[in-house]
Amino acid sequence: MFGRNYNSALLEDAVDQFASLPGVGRKTALRLALHMLGQPEENVHRFADAFLKLKSQIHYCPDCNMISDDGICPICSDSRRNRSVVCVVESLRDVFSIENTGQYNGLYHILGGIISPMDGIGPADLPIRELTERIAGGEIKEVVLALSTGMEGETTSFYIYKQLSGLPVTVTTIARGVGFGDDLEYTDELTLGRSIQNRQIFKP
């Protein structure tokens, strides 16, 4: 295995930093650090500048918490989007995933996390009041919950559902079931069971 002795404190430090990235082990970190060492100085600076700028100059949309280069984000300010539907997601990555399907034309509300007592995240730490305030604006008719199905995701969905009860919006959730192309044989029992319970009229 690759030990920590690289004969250079500078290299060791760079490897440590790369290894702190998610999904990057020490062997890959060493490869990345040596790659950097082999790059022209300007490329190394361009790499550093990119995420230093990202960190220092990024804004968050005051409406949906989406990242934005300044002010209201491009989705919230896009007049072609359906402003009567808001999809509640945990993170920015979920937005990108949904946007990539090309099947959703509404707005988003990014929580930035889910209720997790283990991590000390309670309902008050999430922008749920901001969601009810957006709804109070009157334009929103449907809230689509698209959170994960783990216990924490379910808890968060239920909490939001309760907060929205009494407000003039329909609360929906994304369909769960056997994935397209998945074998029934290899689908977990919970998913398969739910997909039978929630069976739909066959439309050929």
Added chain:
Amino acid sequence: MFGRNYNSALLEDAVDQFASLPGVGRKTALRLALHMLGQPEENVHRFADAFLKLKSQIHYCPDCNMISDDGICPICSDSRRNRSVVCVVESLRDVFSIENTGQYNGLYHILGGIISPMDGIGPADLPIRELTERIAGGEIKEVVLALSTGMEGETTSFYIYKQLSGLPVTVTTIARGVGFGDDLEYTDELTLGRSIQNRQIFKP
């Protein structure tokens, strides 16, 4: 698939930079960029500093071309190493790999590349004259060639071998054969053929 539309030029730039690393695709690059975004400012600066410093402050050992925080590298300056053997490798990573075996106690000579007409790298671009100069010092008795077995590696090995002929050193090369734990069935024919040709006295 993840497109290029992240609603933010800053994020796009950071993703581009991460995706320029070897073995990092755009999906992983996005994950890494968002990870950076979620880190405290000081961590982001520490990450950038680590490889900016690596790039700007690293030295190369004047004897073996190993990286070094300053001057002669820790291997060349280690009096416990066997100064009569020099192992010729392509890159720093090869040194780390060999060091990790704990089976070599000599010195190294890092070429920083191999002869590759396709990439415009000729013998004159490699520190081979420096190797003969080291040998002229008189201390070195054996040169171990540990280059890759591709055509370029073989060409480089042969070139060095020719350059060293006439000098008072033994030229050796690392053993090639079926790896420990490898099945003969799945070993390529060249390797298996050579391992039969180069069979050794069985020492139980």
